[in-house]
Amino acid sequence: MMEHLPGFPVDSSIKLHKHEARLIVALHSMGKNSSNPDGDAIAFKTTREIEGPYCETVEHKFKKPVVLAGPILPEPIETSNTKENWSKWLKKFQEKTVILCAFGREYNLKKDQFQELVLGFELTGYPFFAALKPPIEAETIEEALPEGFKQRTRGKCIVHSGWAKQQLMLSHPSVGFLSLIVEGTRYRRP
Structure with missing residues (x-):
C-alpha cells in the first residue's frame, strides 16, 4: 500500500491498494505525456462530498471537467x-x-x-x-x-x-x- 502520491492531496487516513495506485500513476503519466488526453471529460463513480479534493486535483491536472456518477449501489445478493x-x-x-x-x-x-x-x-x-x-x-x-x-x-x-x-x-x-x-x-x- 502507498501512503501518498505526489501531486494529490495529503491525508494520513488514506492508503492506496496496488490497483488504485496503478490507476493514479497511469493517469499521472497520461498527463505528463499528453497536454490534452482524449475525451471531453473524466468520469468517476463517487461524489464531491466524499472525494472532492481528489476530483479537483484531476480536473486541474487534465484541464477537463470531472463528471461524478455518485455511488453505484449493487443489486441485493442473497448470500x-x-x-x-x-x-x-x-x-x-x-x-x-x-x-x-x-x-x-x-x-x-x-x-x-x-x-x-x-x-x-x-x-x-x-x-x-x-x-x-x-x-x-x-x-x-x-x-x-x-x-x-x-x-x-x-x-x-x-x-x-x-x-x-x-x-x-x-x-x-x-x-x-x-x-x-x-x-x-x-x-x-x-
Whole structure:
C-alpha cells in the first residue's frame, strides 16, 4: 500500500491498494505525456462530498471537467451463509438496539481512532456490529483492539474486517442505528 502520491492531496487516513495506485500513476503519466488526453471529460463513480479534493486535483491536472456518477449501489445478493450467520447473532437482540457501524473499504482509521471508536461503542452499552478495515498501524483487527475488549464485549459485539452485507444487516429488525461518517456527517436510519 502507498501512503501518498505526489501531486494529490495529503491525508494520513488514506492508503492506496496496488490497483488504485496503478490507476493514479497511469493517469499521472497520461498527463505528463499528453497536454490534452482524449475525451471531453473524466468520469468517476463517487461524489464531491466524499472525494472532492481528489476530483479537483484531476480536473486541474487534465484541464477537463470531472463528471461524478455518485455511488453505484449493487443489486441485493442473497448470500445464505452470511445471512444466516449475522441473522443468528442479530436475533439475540431487541428491535432497533444494535448499532451498525460501516465506514466502507476506502476509509482507514489510525489505531488510536479505531480504539476510541470501538471503546465509545462499548460505552453505549448497546450491542454493535462494526465493519471496519484494520487501522493503519495494524495488520489485523484483533491486534488493534484495546486490551481486554474482546472479553468485556463477548457475545455483545462484533468487529469485523471482512465483507458484511450492509443491506441484509440494515433490513434486520434489531438494527436501529447506522453510523457512517462522510466528511464528519452521521446518517441515522429512520
